[in-house]
Amino acid sequence: DTAVSQTPKYLVTQMGNDKSIKCEQNLGHDTMYWYKQDSKKFLKIMFSYNNKELIINETVPNRFSPKSPDKAHLNLHINSLELGDSAVYFCASSADRAYGNTIYFGEGSWLTVV
């Protein structure tokens, strides 16, 4: 019974394509995130949503657009994919924005752009 689930787990696509990664959490959390782990293994936050409202939007190209239809879902849509977008994308959630809340991660989506 996965708490934070994301699909697809693996995605290989060509440059210029548009793709989406879906994320759902069944923990009843109010806040959801997208993190990116690049080739240098750094895990960096991309976006944070609290109750469907965008809270954090780090310096991410406009080609990346998160969409939160409800507080249990946060999907990531990427337009005009580039080679440099190849990375592992982790969805995550936490109870709220309160200090010290544990963030729970999904298993990751391995995106390869060729």
Add this chain to the structure above:
Amino acid sequence: DQQVKQNSPSLSVQEGRISILNCDYTNSMFDYFLWYKKYPAEGPTFLISISSIKDKNEDGRFTVFLNKSAKHLSLHIVPSQPGDSAVYFCAASIYGGSQGNLIFGKGTKLSVKP
């Protein structure tokens, strides 16, 4: 600009011995620190945390030590077990800042040999 640094990319320890993973940070505003454990092809899972008002937090075989003056924290695992073999990420955050915006280190790969 790495605000959270894990200078040892890997560590090998014999089963039953102590594993010590180190983490340094540069931002004195950080006041909450976490350790995450990650197995291959899985998302990071929360292990243990410590707030800046403490210098030690213990949970079973895992203990985190915080030295604020040195801007250094460490994770001790005693005794180490083969199942502890994973990548360990140190993370830090700031209360009142972009809550949930965890800044991660690059990780240390721990191998515990039977």
